[in-house]
Structures are given as C-alpha cells and as structure tokens.
Amino acid sequence: MHSLAKVVSQFAARLSLASLLLAGAGLVAMTVIVAWTVFGRYVLNATPTWGEPVSLFLMLWFILLGGAVGVREMDHMGFDIALFYAKGRTKSALVLINDALVALFGLAMVVYGWQLAAKVWGDRLPMIGISKGWDYVPLIAGGALIALFSLEKLLLLLTGQSRVPMPFVVGGHLGEDRTAQKTTGGAA
C-alpha cells in the first residue's frame, strides 16, 4: 500500500503540473484571442466571430484544470477553523471524510458530465463547428482529476504520509517557498 501510494503520488504530481501549465497556456491564449477580437473590430473592421466561443471554451478548461490543481495543492477557499483546532484522530477522520466527499463529487462530475456529453454529441457548436458534446469534456476531465487527486490524498493519509509532496513548480514561484505566493495575487 505504501508503494502504491508512492506510485499514485508521482503520477498525480506529473498530471497536476501538466494541468497547471496547460491552464496557464490557456490564459495566455485567451488573452491573445480577446485582444485579437478587439483589434479586429476597431482596426481591421472585421470582428472575428470565433473569438468569443473559442475563449469561452478555453475558459472551461482553465477553470476545471486549475480547480483540480487547487484540490491537490489545497488552494481552495474554505472555512478551515474546525480542521485547524481538531487534534489527533478527530482531525484525521475529518480530513478523511472531506477528501472522500470531494472525490465523490469528482466522480459524479465524470458520470453526469459523460451523460450530458453523450446526449448532445450529434449537435454542432455554432461558429467553431465541433460537436456540442465538447462543452462537457472539461467537466469530465476536471472531475476525473479532482477524484484522482483526492484519492491520492486519501491514500497518503491512510499510509501515514498526510502531506502531499509538492511538485517542482511551487506556488507559482518556480522552486520558491509557496507561502511567498500566498501573499501576492489573491482573488479577494
């Protein structure tokens, strides 16, 4: 079980890093596309109609990949007073239940996202001409990652390694202490 946790964890670390980089690339791509739309409208006098649907599609991936990475690195907003004050077994039980619930929701995203995609797979998205079902693929992929990352945390907890090993891009600062990142940016 210990070695299983290790293998899963290494796999999850790579997947998490890849998701983070993809989401970052998505943000850059969205910036370029929206800027191009504005440029097209005012300078070229021809608004590219694909701009908005493509950036919306990229945003779905951005949210779900980034949100999944947040599950692994515990970046999500929450009310963690109970977790902070709980001790010993109570704390482990609480963390265990929380991770299991998040994993459950991730799995539900996969199952129901699949149903939604299957229902509209025959239809086409306007402007970009791909199947409408693609709209739900980020939900499926994000759900799968969320479930995987939560199960990884569960495995580590059960084998007595409660901390998730950090991937080598840490907190948005390549190789620096992640607490430094916590104080820059911030969404509030």
Next chain:
Amino acid sequence: MEMAILFGSFSLLLLMGVPVAFCLGLSSLATVLWMGIPPVVVFQQMSTGMNAFAMLAIPFFIYSGDLMIRGGIADRLIQFAASLVGHLRGGLGQVNVLTCTLFGGISGSAVADASAVGGIMIPQMVKRGYAPDYAVNVTANAAIIALLIPPSHNMIIYSLAAGGTISIADLFSAGVIPGLMLCLALMLTAWIVAVRRGYPADVFPGFAAVLRFFIAALPGILLIGIIFGGVRSGIFTATESSCIAVIYALLVTVFVYRELNLRGFIEATLGAVRTTAMVLLVIGAASSFGWLMAFLQVPSATIDLMKSVSDDPFVILLLINMLLLVLGTFMDMAPMIIICTPIFLPLIKAIGMDPVHFGVVLILNAGIGLNTPPVGSVQFVACAIGNVSISESMRTIWPFYGASFAVLLLVTYVPAFSLWLPALFK
C-alpha cells in the same frame, strides 16, 4: 424540508472544512437526490454557470495586477504618494492609504493591495519608528479601498451573481466616491492616531519632485483611465478592457519599466491560474446552488421573513448590514457575494433600493469582513508581513473599524454617494 437540506448540508460541509466550491456542489446534489430530480441537472447548471464571457474579466484583472506588481509599478506609486502626502503627520501612514487607493485602481484586489503595498510599506514604517500594529492596521484597512475603486473584479462577480442584469460600467462608477470617502476617512484616522502616538512627518519635497514622481508613475496611473474610460464609454466590454489591461501591463513592465523578465511572466501566469480558477469554480458550483434556491423560492421566503420583522426600509437595511457583517467575519469575499446576491437582491428591490447601490454596500460589507477573524484574508496577509499576531492587531484596530463603519453607514443610507456618478455619465 428541501430548504433545510440545502442550507443544512451546506453549513455542515462548510464547518467540516470542505472547500466552498464543493460545499455548494455537494449540498445541491444532496437536495436534488432528496427531491427526486435527476442529479444531472446539477452538472448541467454548473456547466452553464461557467459559460459567461464576463467571467473572463476576473482572471484578466488579477493577471494584469500581478504583472504590474512584479514589473515595478508599486514602488513608483509609493514614491509618488510619498511626495504628495509624506509631509502630513504620520506621513508614512498617509502614504500607505493613498498608495492603496491608487494601486486599487490597477489591481482591484484587496489581498494583492495588502501584499504589494504592505510588503514595501510595513517594513519601512517599522524601520522609521512606527509601531508594527499601526503599520499593519493602516495597510489592512486601506487595502479594502481597492475593492471599491474600479476595476473591481468583485463587482463583476456581483453582476454575474445577479444574472448579468446589472451594468458593470454603472457598478464601476458607483464605487468611485465611496472608495474615495473610505480613503479620506482612513487618512483622517491614521492622522489622529499618529498625532496621539507622536509619529513624525517628512519634509515636503517641492512641486518639482511631485511632478517628477508623477511622471514616473504615470504609465500605471494611465491604466486606471484606460480601463475606466473604456468600459464607461462603451468602447470595450469589461472583459475586453481587462484583456487590454493585461496587454498594457505587459507593454509597460517589459518596454517602459523593463523590470519584468520571462520568469516573472511565467510566475504571474501560473499565479493567476491558482488564484482565479478557484473563484470561477465557486461561481460555477454556485449556479446550481442558486438555481435550487430560486426553485425552492428562498428569496421570497427571505422577503416574508424580513417583512415580518419590520416594514421600515431603514430597519431592514440595518438588519441586512448586520447580517452581512456577521457573515463576512467567517466567509471569503467571492463566495459571500455569490451566495448572498440571489437571496438579498429581490428583498432590496422590494424595499425600493437600487441594485447598483446595494452592490456597493455588499462589497464594502464583505470587504470589512476581510479584516475580521476568524476568516480575514487581508488582515492575515498584513499581519504576516508585519510579524504581528492577530490579537495584537485587534487591540488597536478599533479606530480604523470605526472609520470603515462610518463610511458603510453613510454609503448605506445616502444612495447619492453611490448613484450620483453613474447617473452623471448617462
């Protein structure tokens, strides 16, 4: 019963420490299962909720703010503010408040404000003999101004939570005067406390120096005009202006200030992913929660409940403010706006309040909540920078709370402070 399951499971999960996005999703899921509605509805709503073009402005504004911080804009704004108000009593405290206001016009994020301005100002203030608790409290309270001065991505969240029916341009203009009022109130408070504690003042450097620092900071200050002017005049949508802000921030920091390198760019990009993907996921999950609230007629139940307490708009507003302040102590800004808006919006419309006005009140309330334990992200950031414990900061924060509350009451009961400027632009 359905309502009890929705709110009961949400509160329970939240208290257990489940992240808000999943509290919203799981409690919606539990409620539809209980009601016998196909669970697929929850995910359909969630997916729809993540499909609004206006949402894109949130990562873009955070991204441009972060690029500006890394690219040297904060230092120049501080120098400019120091030349302008450094000679007042408690000079560095005044500089701090003014910089937070200017910087709020660039980032719109209170946490970014507290860390960018506080990171430079708090150590300097302590070195110059100001008590750390004063430095921390001035920073943390002044950072809230960023939420009111446009661009404020929290106003975009509010507009989205209201179903996209409220004009973002109106909300942006509505925040300007309350933001400046808060700036003045905090400068006054910082001055009074500084006099009582005997803090020093700097020498006025002369108008030539003010002009020189102004020109150095101008590229950053211009961004405020580009965003506000662009959105207000309708040249750009909010999302487009936020994207222009990213491009502009890149141009300024790379070609004018020459302080942003590739590493800084990558860090800013990944930082924006980390902070904003979570917020957007909360918005997505909240749309299934919001759909259920509407389906269960929670808003009309709230109206009935409030009306049974009082019919007087004055009392209802006071009750709403008190409720929001309590909620704000233990909720983060974005989830609070997303959950409270659909509940309270019909109520305030029923008592004849303008939704734009309510947006300003809600955001100021939630902003004060960022400075109150147990969940006060801005206060925590400022305390961490100043190496001051929360309880130390709490002992001397009261005059600053007083100033914020006074502004909150004025903004709540005098609609003109919020509504005069938007009306002027029409």
